[in-house]
Amino acid sequence: MPQRANIPDGQAILRVTDLVKRFDGRAVLDGVNLEVRPGETLVVMGGSGCGKSTLLRHMIGSMRPDEGRVELFGHDLAELSEDRMDLLRKRFGILFQSGALFNSMTVGDNVALPLREHTNLDDDTIDIIVRIKLELVGLRPAVDRMPAEISGGMKKRAGLARAIALDPEILFYDEPSAGLDPVTSAEIDQLMMDLSGKLGVTSVVVTHEMDSAFRIADRMVMLDRGRVLKIASRSEFEAIRDSAPSGDETTDLIRQFLRGESQGPITRRRQDTGYAEDLLEAADGER
């Protein structure tokens, strides 16, 4: 087992409390509460633009909450100095939605960068670690390529190799398998499961791919209108997915999302909010 510093068993490694974030007065996150337990894989779901990436940015301390708190490894992120925050940053890894590789460096240098920055390892050792990490994501042949020369899927895998360079205790993934072919996507899933199963890495995964979500999740959380609609174990979500319509708004909404159906509460809501308001606004403009 890797050491998991000062987190007693059963306690949360990450806790989000009443998190509110507004952009231009519009609350994108509107009172989010959730916990991530050591060693688990938590999948975050929700419609496009519902604030999943924003939630992730708060979890890694790159955005400050307007209200509420984010505690990582038992520290309130808002109260940490920049130097203390940097110490925490070395203990987690993040895979950005776009991969976010440094375009001026080769794939290998991208993976080596955190090692060069934060360890005192010599160049040969770093080189070996880089090759191991790239082999893990199936990218060893691309070590000397520039990010501009590789495909979107390869960028994501390279980003993952960089995220695990320092053997983090917790990993954040923003849509790791979006835009990948089914086989590559399944390989990434397998890799994520290996990391959590064999190395005990805690994972928070934002994803739209339901197959992948049900493969990797221990627990799942569904966001809607800036709040947590439901947070529960995978089996509970499976039960909802496989159940018949119940007439309960929340359950039906989740079922529609999980099944990816075009009819249901989500569609109805879109129809009866937006449209009428749009017309009224247009009428206001006329006057």
Next chain:
Amino acid sequence: MSDGVGKRGAVRALGARVLGGLEYLGGMALLLGAAGRWAYRGAVSRKVRFGGRALAAQMVRVGVRSLPIVVLVQAFIGVILALQMSPPLKPYGQESQVAVIIGIAGFRMLGPIITAVVLSGFAGASIAAELGTMVVAEEIEAMQAMAMNPVRVLVVPRVLATLVMMVLLTVIADLMISLGGWAVSRAVLGPRVYVGYWDRMRDALVYADFVTGLILAGVFGTLISLIACHEGLKVSGGAEGVGRATTMTVVYSIVAIISAACVFTMIFFVYEI
């Protein structure tokens, strides 16, 4: 619309402009402070790194690429000065003083200022474009998430490199202005000007002429690189934002260079340096 509303609107717009300007200066001051702090920490502590490699790379990029242009442009400045100054001096039989004028005007002001303008187009614009592109591609955010402070990793090496290169290029610029003046004297203006050219220049110049020029060069280099980093790091809105940042970097740099030159010249004048 009544006149009153128009006037109030204008006052409000002016107020917003002034506030915006102050905010910009404040942002620059904060960046300067942060860069200074990191540079200091890097100097005193072995734990804080920004990489000798990065510094060297930036120096090559800032300096080597601008060198040919600086050499060319500054030689032309020498030629222009010599050709323009000799006719008005001729009636007094003082054409020989061309060497003195070139020395003082070149070393004190034209050397550093023209070099700085070249550098703001070369180094400033490319730094702003580079950092702006990194912002757009989420690279800066990724860097922060990896516990690498962008000021330490990106701004400090660029500011140091631009400062050092600006000073070195100015030494070369001084030389080129003098050479340009000498060459055109030799070719066109005749022996009264070019015989004893270097002796006259050396006798007339004092240390302060050379040193104040280099001080200015350092100030200009710091200004250019800070403006470029500031503009680059605050880019938002994709490729268009990057384009705007590069343009504004050059515009603001030139304004800053000439304003600083004016202020420093006043100071040197008052203290008779």
